Amino acid sequence: MPLWNVYYPEGAYTVEDKQEFAERITGIYTKYNLPAFYVSVMFHELPADTFYVGGEEASGYIRIWVDHIARRMPDEMSRWWMDQVNELIAPFTAERGHRWELHIDNTPMELWTIDGFYPPPADSDEEKRWARDNRPSHPVAT
Amino acid sequence: MPLWNVYYPEGAYTVEDKQEFAERITGIYTKYNLPAFYVSVMFHELPADTFYVGGEEASGYIRIWVDHIARRMPDEMSRWWMDQVNELIAPFTAERGHRWELHIDNTPMELWTIDGFYPPPADSDEEKRWARDNRPSHPVAT
Amino acid sequence: MPLWNVYYPEGAYTVEDKQEFAERITGIYTKYNLPAFYVSVMFHELPADTFYVGGEEASGYIRIWVDHIARRMPDEMSRWWMDQVNELIAPFTAERGHRWELHIDNTPMELWTIDGFYPPPADSDEEKRWARDNRPSHPVAT
Numbered sequence: 351m352p353l354w355n356v357y358y359p360e361g362a363y364t365v366e367d368k369q370e371f372a373e374r375i376t377g378i379y380t381k382y383n384l385p386a387f388y389v390s391v392m393f394h395e396l397p398a399d400t401f402y403v404g405g406e407e408a409s410g411y412i413r414i415w416v417d418h419i420a421r422r423m424p425d426e427m428s429r430w431w432m433d434q435v436n437e438l439i440a441p442f443t444a445e446r447g448h449r450w451e452l453h454i455d456n457t458p459m460e461l462w463t464i465d466g467f468y469p470p471p472a473d474s475d476e477e478k479r480w481a482r483d484n485r486p487s488h489p490v491a492t
Numbered sequence: 493m494p495l496w497n498v499y500y501p502e503g504a505y506t507v508e509d510k511q512e513f514a515e516r517i518t519g520i521y522t523k524y525n526l527p528a529f530y531v532s533v534m535f536h537e538l539p540a541d542t543f544y545v546g547g548e549e550a551s552g553y554i555r556i557w558v559d560h561i562a563r564r565m566p567d568e569m570s571r572w573w574m575d576q577v578n579e580l581i582a583p584f585t586a587e588r589g590h591r592w593e594l595h596i597d598n599t600p601m602e603l604w605t606i607d608g609f610y611p612p613p614a615d616s617d618e619e620k621r622w623a624r625d626n627r628p629s630h631p632v633a634t
Numbered sequence: 635m636p637l638w639n640v641y642y643p644e645g646a647y648t649v650e651d652k653q654e655f656a657e658r659i660t661g662i663y664t665k666y667n668l669p670a671f672y673v674s675v676m677f678h679e680l681p682a683d684t685f686y687v688g689g690e691e692a693s694g695y696i697r698i699w700v701d702h703i704a705r706r707m708p709d710e711m712s713r714w715w716m717d718q719v720n721e722l723i724a725p726f727t728a729e730r731g732h733r734w735e736l737h738i739d740n741t742p743m744e745l746w747t748i749d750g751f752y753p754p755p756a757d758s759d760e761e762k763r764w765a766r767d768n769r770p771s772h773p774v775a776t
Contacts, residue, residue, distance in 0.1 A: 353699060353737070357534065365683045372686035386688035390697055390735065392641065393684045399507045400535045402514035404528035404626060413532055415495060415559065417699065418603075419737050428602035429610065436608045444608065451532065453495070453561050454603035460712035461702075461738035466720045466728065468713065484688060499676065541649045542677045544656035546670035546768060555674055557637060557701065560745075570744035571752065578750045586750065593674065595637070595703050596745035 354391040357413040385481040412450035496533040499555040527623040554592040638675040641697040669765040696734035
């Protein structure tokens with residue numbers, strides 16, 4: 351968690367863009383203390399004849415879908431969150447003249463593992479340790 | 493909303509097919525007054541050795557997954573809806589001798605923006621205006 | 635159901651690997667009497683500059699996301715299930731030195747068809763017939 355899927359028109363992003371975009375996305379989660387390695391970002395380049403919006407070839411359109419797993423956003427915080435995200439990604443969307451659509455789904459924490467480990471509860475000491483180590487590990491006996 | 497992902501075997505669809513398929517998909521939503529630009533359709537071509545059904549290379553198989561966001565289908569209407577959809581897409585599935593599987597997920601309306609705007613409530617005057625303009629915009633002060 | 639999406643680094647899997655991996659995934663469901671043809675597995679090869687974990691190019695990383703439709707796992711069985719799955723896929727993940735993340739979502743059974751048919755209830759006689767035939771069909775009048 352989260353898994354970001356970024357679909358972009360052929361040629362819209364360079365390798366450097368993708369690197370920086372991925373770092374920005376990661377930053378919005380690490381700011382709230384999520385382990386950096388929780389954040390996966392996949393970029394998918396779409397030729398013009400494979401992406402349609404409103405029945406027409408989508409030109410200059412960025413389509414992003416995200417699965418959130420480790421955190422469940424309370425409804426009343428969703429606008430605060432989405433505004434942050436849209437501002438964060440603006441250098442790769444609005445500021446380049448792209449149109450963009452973004453939606454997030456929530457998926458169950460119980461059906462999620464990393465390297466076979468079950469991620470610890472949100473904001474727990476174990477999660478802080480994972481964040482510090484930037485890798486998953488066995489619970490520490492206390 | 494909705495986001496359609498259509499996976500098809502290499503060579504099954506031409507550019508013209510994809511264009512017409514996308515228009516058909518869009519039509520089933522605009523028929524119920526959704527703004528056309530809400531409807532995104534992505535086509536993904538899958539070489540034979542990348543798609544397996546029942547542990548065997550899927551041959552002539554169309555696999556579609558959809559995220560619905562703007563509307564939540566009441567359970568008792570789901571068959572009415574799915575039958576419509578399957579009939580609509582028949583020229584690109586059954587009528588060509590393909591097998592096809594289709595499933596739809598619902599994702600939260602609160603975690604969805606287009607060009608940074610929050611889509612207005614279903615069937616609201618604002619949504620009608622978006623549909624008419626075929627683009628998102630700021631709420632009009634009343 | 636289920637739909638497995640396996641993202642892997644360029645060159646990590648051969649055609650034979652994908653075939654065997656898909657068979658293994660299928661086996662974990664048919665073991666519990668699901669029809670084999672319910673199990674779809676798609677493999678997506680990701681060049682290094684298209685997949686980032688923690689803001690860095692993901693190297694040797696397998697990312698799997700799954701949609702479950704036909705069965706809803708009770709919360710208390712999720713670890714039993716995930717442990718099985720992780721053990722099953724180990725020859726293609728841990729045992730090759732890959733890191734891997736896996737998450738599963740649940741999607742509504744009502745919004746799912748195969749070849750236009752509505753899959754029968756879990757563990758019903760109809761479902762057993764579908765499993766035996768390894769294809770969907772009209773309900774048999776009784």
